Amino acid sequence: MTIAVSSEHLEDALEKLEAIVAGRRIPQKEELLRDATSKLPKPISNSLMYATKNLLARVEIGRRYFIVLAGIDKAGKETQCNNPKKEPGVESLCDYLSKRGFNVHLVNLPTYGSPLGDLVGSYLGRPESKRKYEIKGQLPKDIAWILWSLDRAQHGQTIQTILKKSEERNLVLSKRWTESQLAYQLANGVDAERILRFERNIIQPSHT
Helix, strand or coil: CCEEEEHHHHHHHHHHHHHHHHCCCCCCHHHHHHHHCCCCCHHHHHHHHHHHHCCCCCCCCCCCEEEEECCCCCCCHHHHHCCCCCCCCCCCHHHHHHHCCCEEEEEECCCECEHHHHHHHHHHCCCHHHCCEEEECCCCHHHHHHHHHHHHHCCHHHHHHHHHCCCCCEEEEEECCHHHHHHHHHHCCCCHHHHHHHCCCCCCCCEC
16 A cells, blocks of 8 residues: 655655755754655655755765666666676676675665655656555656655765775666766756756766
């Protein structure tokens, strides 16, 4: 059984979160974040707040390996990344790097199974049996893109923590990142500068 999330409340929250991120050094941001998401289910509210906090300060990874595989839908990104279906004759990048001594940490986007990933899934029409949350009502395209940015941003702190462990040969491998957001949302009429401004502090890959 899915939990309903009002599109009106979600739209209001996302608009406020975009304004908070754009405001840079606004005092009492914790209070503003809490107020912006207060009408949403607690797990959704907590996830939105956590992801937004990851956008409020710039993250640098230095000389670390954060690799992103980009491409259009069905181009084979997942197969090349970690080959989950075990396609014959394919050595995934994950296996290749693991054999060479790297500890590979995978990031799959959208993050289905998480509250934010479920909202993305609902917007895309993913079957209800595969998610916990359902957006009730219509979420405008010029607001919905923020869900993708926040879904990605929620991984920022984890990626930074993994890559900071310099004594280990850690590497983060992700399917899609900011470049995919720009390509798809430009087609939906969303201004690129608006996306880049919102994601200006999001952790960025060393290789794409």
